[in-house]
Amino acid sequence: MDELDKRIINQLQQGFPICEQPYAQVAASLGIPVAELLQRLQSLLDSGVLSRFGPLFHAEQMGGALTLAALQVPESRFEEVSELVNAFPEVAHNYARDHSLNMWFVVATERPEQVAAVLSAIEAKTGLKVLNMPKIREYYVGLQLEA
């Protein structure tokens, strides 16, 4: 990845135009030919640096709900519990973290009232108490990761 790749990534993280020829507009603001931008984007996608570009949805605005939840899992049960939790289709991602609360996952449901049911089902399956930390407010962040 060279300097131009980094500029492309940083520029696109600020947003992508919604207009007839969006790549031409981005290329013009970077001062490069559009063909070069398209070719570089394709190779950044192929190499896995970029996963996709397009929308990031706002779950609540679409009628759904998201929450962050945590479990304190005994080390001896960690693998077993992670399989139980990950088997729920509503669990969108799950991270092991260095803390006594060592499993942190996001639950995404189609309707807000389903969150409580999923969390209770996880408690029933694992026998562990789930801490539920839905967002109260999100503070807007511009650039996600500087390349």
Add this chain to the structure above:
Amino acid sequence: MLSLDEHILLAVQNGLPICSRPYQAIADELLISEAQLLERLQALRQQGVIKRWGVIVKHRPLGYKANAMIVVNVPDERVVELGKKLSAEPVVNLCYQRPRQGERWPYNLYCMIHGKDRAMVEAHWQRLQQQCGLGDFMSEILFSRRCFKQRGAWYPGGQSLHG
């Protein structure tokens, strides 16, 4: 029955094609005009249904190997001010206010910081605590050890579409 907006969101959620008229290509699939698609996408972004429209970057290929969730216990009357300050810092990737969970987990402000390694994240956090005036508040850094599961995009209409 899905609405036109839901069809549009489904069609764009996996990303735009790389070609000179990407919206035209999606409009053709949906049997609508490019102008109509652009108009609806702009409206969805204005309403906040689409909160961001840009690239989704993977942090590991960029060399960001340490990922930390940092939690802070700040006074409720200052959480908005401090949340705005923290989120304006370039190293902060996400910033949320969440409910405290009693004495065991008294934190109400969460942020994510990615770094090349743990030492770099810790150094960023020390600097941010000073810059944002957070030094007096109780906080913890939770580094990730492993990511077990990372599902892709959000599906509008969700499971009902798939059975």
